[in-house]
Amino acid sequence: MSRIHRVxxxxxxxxxxxxxxxxxxxxxxxxxxxxxxxDYIAGLNRHYTFEDVLHIAEVQRNQANTAxxxxxxxxxxxxxxxxxxVWFEVVYGHFPLWIDxxxxxxxxxxxxxxDTGIPWIADEVRENGGEMRExxxxxxxxELEKQKCNFVIIxxxxxxxxxxxxxxINQFFPDICSNL
Numbered sequence: 001m002s003r004i005h006r007v008x009x010x011x012x013x014x015x016x017x018x019x020x021x022x023x024x025x026x027x028x029x030x031x032x033x034x035x036x037x038x039d040y041i042a043g044l045n046r047h048y049t050f051e052d053v054l055h056i057a058e059v060q061r062n063q064a065n066t067a068x069x070x071x072x073x074x075x076x077x078x079x080x081x082x083x084x085x086v087w088f089e090v091v092y093g094h095f096p097l098w099i100d101x102x103x104x105x106x107x108x109x110x111x112x113x114x115d116t117g118i119p120w121i122a123d124e125v126r127e128n129g130g131e132m133r134e135x136x137x138x139x140x141x142x143e144l145e146k147q148k149c150n151f152v153i154i155x156x157x158x159x160x161x162x163x164x165x166x167x168x169i170n171q172f173f174p175d176i177c178s179n180l
């Protein structure tokens with residue numbers, strides 16, 4: 001059996017991560033891991049705490065360790081620990097060290113960093129629109145570079161994003177095309 005490539009879709013709020021993740025899974029006829037944090041935070045009926053964000057990080061790690069069962073050649077993750085690490089830093093000023101260690105293990109083979117070219121849409125969970133979106137984009141970019149992760153910035157809107165993402169994936173993993 002060939003190796004399963006793990007691709008994390010990352011970026012600031014309201015940049016199309018969930019949509020792109022679902023589209024990519026459909027395109028490559030494989031599975032994806034949906035974002036856990038959004039539904040968890042929406043169901044709290046209170047403001048989240050450090051312990052809540054820690055729980056989210058632990059679930060993300062566990063999902064990455066178990067999700068490849070049933071995947072075909074590639075699996076997509078709607079967000080990953082880089083977002084969670086930056087979330088800890090921005091909100092609490094520190095993060096659990098195991099998160100950095102997990103990122104350094106290179107659990108993900110490729111990150112697709114969604115830019116802010118899509119308009120921000122407010123909802124009950126989102127809290128970082130406006131200038132903060134640009135600041136967070138730069139923080140994610142800096143973290144990917146610092147960790148020496150493979151990544152591609154995804155630009156455009158609508159179908160352009162999907163096309164750009166597919167081109168990046170096919171370039172990084174040429175074996176994927178031959179296995180479809």
